[in-house]
């Protein structure tokens with residue numbers, strides 16, 4: 001999609017943004033934005049990636065489910081006009097939304113999964129265990145809050161959330177203690193929950209704060225983060241042009257594992273077909289992506305020193321091949337990572 005591009009004189013400065021984009025140089029190398037390309041930024045945040053793509057002349061379509069992202073998006077819109085489109089929706093709606101905007105196929109899809117610095121820095125959003133705030137954690141600012149889950153879920157479902165989404169070894173003890181305490185008074189604030197977690201999860205000298213894993217777990221559950229990621233990965237297959245790139249940055253092992261597994265499976269030939277899976281039709285046996293490179297890319301020492309948040313980042317990149325998109329009647333293995341909780345949908 002070639003477009004005449006005029007580069008504005010004074011561009012909004014990336015360094016002034018409240019969220020420092022992670023592994024930006026590596027992401028740029030992966031998707032090589034230029035005037036001929038349409039790039040989807042599935043996780044707009046403060047717009048660090050989007051703006052860098054726009055500065056290279058690309059057409060950018062950005063998604064963010066958080067209404068707080070609209071202001072920064074409007075600034076980019078004012079500056080870059082037609083070349084920038086913002087869609088205030090979940091990135092799991094990728095295929096449908098791009099189809100409605102008549103922009104299929106696209107040349108790259110980039111996802112930078114997780115919370116932004118704005119989420120963590122604003123106590124009133126309830127994401128941070130280091131500041132006191134309402135026990136909220138909703139990225140979209142709609143629907144079920146972390147307090148709803150903590151105060152209403154049955155004990156075994158709460159324990160499963162801490163165990164599967166936080167890999168918290170004390171999950172069962174924690175859930176039991178929460179259920180005992182919430183009968184006396186409901187959990188309304190992050191501080192209340194942190195105090196309770198500290199009473200059951202021992203602090204280790206050099207390790208993370210005892211509340212790190214449980215807060216991650218609740219955040220994943222509140223925002224259906226793994227389901228969102230799964231749906232976007234599957235949709236990327238239908239949305240990318242031949243040679244188009246999928247680049248995903250993750251910050252913890254649950255998400256990285258899902259991306260790794262999806263890409264590996266999509267790049268697998270019939271020879272690599274697992275004998276534990278049902279027999280697949282011919283069109284399911286062709287690889288639809290190739291891995292570029294085969295392994296995850298990590299942040300440079302220099303970036304880690306400047307931005308410690310980048311330490312846990314993993315970037316995985318895959319390139320779409322010419323093979324038709326698969327019909328996902330056979331769900332990929334990644335489904336196994338998604339314990340489903342009935343009461344999460346109340």
Ligand SMILES: C[S@@+](CC[C@H](N)C(=O)[O-])C[C@H]1O[C@@H](n2cnc3c(N)ncnc32)[C@H](O)[C@@H]1O
Nearest residue numbers: 021043045046047048049064065066090091228
């Ligand atoms: C880590 S931040 C992205 C930062 C961005 N790359 C930048 O440079 O500013 C992740 C953003 O994705 C958004 N987000 C997370 N899950 C989402 C989803 N399923 N759909 C749409 N936006 C999502 C969050 O609201 C947050 O603003």
